[in-house]
Amino acid sequence: MNIADTRKEYKQQSLLERGIEKSPFKQFEKWWNDATHSAIEEPNAMTLATASATGLPAARIVLLKGYDEKGFVFFSNYDSFKGMQLDENPRACLVFFWKELERQVRVTGLVEKTTTEESDNYYNSRPATSRIGAWASPQSRVIKDREWLEKNEKKYTASFEGTRIARPANWGGYRVIPVTIEFWQGRASRLHDRIQYTLQETGGWQTERLAP
Numbered sequence: 001m002n003i004a005d006t007r008k009e010y011k012q013q014s015l016l017e018r019g020i021e022k023s024p025f026k027q028f029e030k031w032w033n034d035a036t037h038s039a040i041e042e043p044n045a046m047t048l049a050t051a052s053a054t055g056l057p058a059a060r061i062v063l064l065k066g067y068d069e070k071g072f073v074f075f076s077n078y079d080s081f082k083g084m085q086l087d088e089n090p091r092a093c094l095v096f097f098w099k100e101l102e103r104q105v106r107v108t109g110l111v112e113k114t115t116t117e118e119s120d121n122y123y124n125s126r127p128a129t130s131r132i133g134a135w136a137s138p139q140s141r142v143i144k145d146r147e148w149l150e151k152n153e154k155k156y157t158a159s160f161e162g163t164r165i166a167r168p169a170n171w172g173g174y175r176v177i178p179v180t181i182e183f184w185q186g187r188a189s190r191l192h193d194r195i196q197y198t199l200q201e202t203g204g205w206q207t208e209r210l211a212p
Contacts (some may be wrong), residue, residue, distance in 0.1 A: 010102040010186025015193035024181040024205055025069050026199035028105060035098045047095040053088040065122060070106055072174040075122055077139035078170045086111050094175050102186030107178050115175030123167040131165040132156050156169060
C-alpha cells in the first residue's frame with residue numbers, strides 16, 4: 001500500500017462560531033466531556049512538545065492530570081530530558097488528538113512548576129509501585145540494561161518497606177499556562193474547522209477562524 005494514498009474523509013461534526021464558548025476552558029470542557037464519554041481509551045494522552053534554549057525540538061506523549069483556568073497540568077521527573085529543556089526554555093505546546101471524534105486541541109503557552117502541595121497530593125494518590133518507580137528510574141539517563149532497572153526497583157521497594165514513600169525532590173508537576181488554544185474539527189474535503197483563542201492583555205480571549 002502506498003502511504004501517500006492513505007486518507008480518511010472527516011464528516012462527523014462541525015465547529016461554528018455561533019456554537020462556541022467565550023472561554024477556551026469552557027470549550028475544552030465540552031470537548032473533554034465528549035471525549036471521556038466516547039470510545040477513546042486514554043483521552044488524557046497528549047503530545048508535549050518542548051525545545052532547548054538553542055531551539056532543539058523534542059516531543060513525547062504524556063498524560064493530562066488536571067486542568068482549570070490556570071492551565072493544564074502533567075507530572076514528570078524534573079531531571080528528565082523534557083525537564084532540562086523546560087528549565088532552559090519554559091515554553092511548550094500540548095496536542096490532544098481524539099481521532100474517534102475527528103478532533104484536535106492545541107495548547108501553546110508558558111510553563112511553570114506546580115506547587116509543592118500540588119505535587120505531593122498527586123504523588124501520594126499514585127499506586128505504591130508507581131511511587132517506587134519515581135525513585136528507581138533516573139529518567140532519560142543511559143542505563144546498563146533492564147536488569148539494572150529491576151534491581152534498582154527492588155532496592156527502593158526494600159528501603160521503603162513499612163514506611164511512607166516520600167516524593168523525590170526531583171519529581172513533580174508542570175502547568176502549561178495557555179497563550180493560545182486552537183480547536184480543530186475535521187471536515188470533508190480537508191476544509192476543516194479551526195477556531196483559535198488568543199489571550200489578550202486585558203485578560204480576555206479573542207476568537208478567530210483559521211484557514212484549514
